[in-house]
Amino acid sequence: MFVDRVLSGMRPTGALHLGHYHGVLKNWLKLQQEFECFFFVADWHALTTHFDTPDIIEQNTWDMVIDWLAAGVDPSQATLFIQSRVPQHAELHLLLSMITPLGWLERVPTYKDQQEKLSDKDLSTYGFLGYPLLQSADILIYRANRVPVGEDQVPHIEFTREIARRFNHVYGREPGFEQKAEAAIKKLGSKRAKLYREFRTRFLEQGDAGALEAARALLEKAQNLALGDRERLFGFLEGGGKVILTEPQTLLTAASKMPGLDGQKMSKSYNNTVSLRDSDDSVADKIRTMPTDPARVRRTDPGDPAKCPVWQLHQVYSDDQRREWVQQGCRSAGIGCLECKRPVIDSVLAELKPIRERAQRYQEDPTFVKSIIADGCEKARKLAEETMRDVREVMGLNYR
Ligand code: TRP
Ligand code: SF4
Numbered sequence: 001m002f003v004d005r006v007l008s009g010m011r012p013t014g015a016l017h018l019g020h021y022h023g024v025l026k027n028w029l030k031l032q033q034e035f036e037c038f039f040f041v042a043d044w045h046a047l048t049t050h051f052d053t054p055d056i057i058e059q060n061t062w063d064m065v066i067d068w069l070a071a072g073v074d075p076s077q078a079t080l081f082i083q084s085r086v087p088q089h090a091e092l093h094l095l096l097s098m099i100t101p102l103g104w105l106e107r108v109p110t111y112k113d114q115q116e117k118l119s120d121k122d123l124s125t126y127g128f129l130g131y132p133l134l135q136s137a138d139i140l141i142y143r144a145n146r147v148p149v150g151e152d153q154v155p156h157i158e159f160t161r162e163i164a165r166r167f168n169h170v171y172g173r174e175p176g177f178e179q180k181a182e183a184a185i186k187k188l189g190s191k192r193a194k195l196y197r198e199f200r201t202r203f204l205e206q207g208d209a210g211a212l213e214a215a216r217a218l219l220e221k222a223q224n225l226a227l228g229d230r231e232r233l234f235g236f237l238e239g240g241g242k243v244i245l246t247e248p249q250t251l252l253t254a255a256s257k258m259p260g261l262d263g264q265k266m267s268k269s270y271n272n273t274v275s276l277r278d279s280d281d282s283v284a285d286k287i288r289t290m291p292t293d294p295a296r297v298r299r300t301d302p303g304d305p306a307k308c309p310v311w312q313l314h315q316v317y318s319d320d321q322r323r324e325w326v327q328q329g330c331r332s333a334g335i336g337c338l339e340c341k342r343p344v345i346d347s348v349l350a351e352l353k354p355i356r357e358r359a360q361r362y363q364e365d366p367t368f369v370k371s372i373i374a375d376g377c378e379k380a381r382k383l384a385e386e387t388m389r390d391v392r393e394v395m396g397l398n399y400r
Contacts (some may be wrong), residue, residue: 003035003036004034004035004036004145005035005036005037005038005142005143005144005145005146006031006036006037006038006144006146006147006148006251007037007038007039007040007044007138007139007144007147007248008024008037008038008039008040008147008148008149009039009040009041009042009083009135009138010024010039010040010041010042010064011041011042011043011045011046012041012043012046012057012061012063012064013046013060013064013268014040014056014060014063014064014268015063015067015276016064016067016068016271016273016275016276017266017268017273017274017275017276018095018258018274018275018276018348018351019256019258019260019265019266019267019268019273020034020067020256020276021071021258021276021355022256022258022316023150023253023254023255023256023258024148024150024256025068025071025072025073026071026254027148027253027254028068028073028078028148029071029072029073031148031251032073032074032077032078035076035146037077037078037079038051038078038079038081038142038144038380039068039073039078039079039080039081040080040081040082040086040138040376040380041061041064041065041081041082041083042083042135042138043061043082043084044083044084044089044090044134045058045083045135046060046090046132046133047127048123048125048127048128048130048131048134049114049118049121049123049126049128051127052121059314061082062366062369065080065369065372065373066359066362066363066369067276067277067359068080068208069358069359069362069369069372070276070277070355070356070358070359070362071276071355071373072305072355072358075372075375075376079376079379079380080372080373080376081373081376081377081379081380082353082373082377083138085373085377085381085385086141086377086380086381088141088381088384088385088387088388089134089137089138089141089384090137091388092137092140092141092384092387092388092391093130093133093134093136093137095391095395096133096136096137096140096163096167096260097130097133098162098395099166099167099170100133100163104159104162104163105130105132105133106129107141108132108155108159109155110131110132110152110153110155110156111128111129111131111306114128115128119355122295128234132155132156132159132160133159133163135156135160136156136159136160136163136164139157139160139248139265140160140163140164140245140246140248140387141383141384141386141387141388142380142383142387143245143246144246144248144251145174145246145247145248145249146248146251147160147248147249147250147251148251148252148253149152149251149252149253150250150253151253152253154250154252157248157249157250158250160248161247161248163243163245164246164247165247167244167245167387168235168240168241168242168243168244168245169240169241171241171244171391171394171395172235172240172241172242172243172244172394173241173242173357174241174242174394176268177232177235177236177241177242178236180229180232180242181232181233181235181236181389182278184229184230184232184233184234184236185197185233187224187225187229188218188222188225188233192218192222195214195215195218196218196219196233196237198211198214199211199214199215199218199237200215200236200237201238203215203238204238204239212237212238215237216234218236219233219237220245221236226387228242228390231243231244242396244390244391245387245391254305257312257315257316258316259309259312259313259316260272260273260309261273261274261286261287261309262291262309263288263291263308263309263312274286274287274348274352276352276355276356276359277355277356277359278352280349283345283348283349283352284345284349287310287313287341287344287345288338288341288345288367290309290310290341291309292309292310292337292340293305293307293308293330293342294307295307296330296333296337299333299336300328300333302331302332302333303330303331303333303337304330304331304349305326305327305330305331308330309398310337310340310344311326313344314326314343314344314349315340317343317344317347317348318343318344318347322343326340
């Protein structure tokens with residue numbers, strides 16, 4: 001069956017926090033129920049900026065995997081793996097680099113942005129310039145068609161689509177393509193073959209987008225087709241060659257509404273996080289000492305929730321009734337700030353409790369965590385190798 005395949009990666013940058021949970025992880029939990037999902041630790045990507053701190057990569061990687069599992073990412077539903085344990089990613093990255101114009105990489109907005117933002121590091125390296133291309137290899141090697149990412153990563157997915165198109169354009173015209181496509185059409189069976197030809201003609205001659213859609217749907221349902229034949233027929237539909245690498249679609253992850261403890265976006269670099277494995281005491285302390293509306297100097301001073309980061313937390317954690325209680329109580333100085341924070345503290349503690357308990361169990365059983373990853377890596381390598389066989393073949397590297 002042809003199912004949507006989702007792939008996403010995260011750099012191992014240390015303990016995950018509530019911002020990750022509300023932004024990325026909860027989305028993954030939903031996706032893993034709907035699609036075939038691949039989630040991986042982008043450790044090579046971490047090295048593009050943190051090449052000088054190799055000592056933290058491994059620990060961060062295991063911590064992150066434990067955080068994923070603790071948050072509910074389910075290895076029986078999703079494949080979890082580590083990028084560097086699937087060396088095919090590096091091979092595809094290298095091969096794609098042959099057809100990647102330098103200008104395309106230099107134009108990716110994150111390139112200059114990050115160089116400026118991380119100005120204490122020398123990021124004028126070959127590896128850092130290639131960051132988006134490595135990401136393309138990550139995606140294309142699994143023929144993933146849906147990639148959940150935040151806004152900042154959208155240009156990387158666009159770039160990946162351009163690379164896939166360029167690759168297919170350069171290498172998709174295998175010798176005898178037309179004959180092979182004709183042979184593949186016959187394998188559809190006479191009824192579907194006839195439909196396919198009609199749809200194709202309507203699309204190619206009249207630009208009928210509905211016909212293109214219908215033909216694609218027909219191919220997706222054609223379960224007896226070998227992968228190679230399917231790709232040929234997808235390519236043939238649009239008058240091109242074989243589709244060797246699939247263009248991915250962006251699945252935009254809504255920005256997390258989770259504010260940091262100071263009201264800015266929650267982020268390690270702002271030092272305003274609650275991490276998934278913080279102890280109850282530390283969570284309670286962090287929220288208790290959060291700044292509030294500066295106008296409320298004394299308990300009797302009225303305040304304005306719009307000027308208070310605690311109010312933003314109520315928007316994540318509280319129902320209408322409680323929000324009303326905050327609005328009223330704050331504006332009339334009917335409640336104190338500590339009183340106002342109490343239900344938020346309780347909600348965060350309740351949310352984190354099961355996560356921390358699961359994390360604890362995984363932490364106590366590293367062999368189990370490693371076996372989950374070993375299984376995932378093996379599965380990933382198998383799929384990656386299938387793509388690499390096709391890629392090597394069309395690039396003239398299929399030595400026999
Ligand atoms: N660049 C991504 C980030 O910083 C991480 C990443 C690496 C990724 N490879 C990927 C995300 C492939 C999606 C798909 O968030
Ligand atoms: Fe903020 Fe609540 Fe204090 Fe108002 S009462 S300032 S919303 S913490």
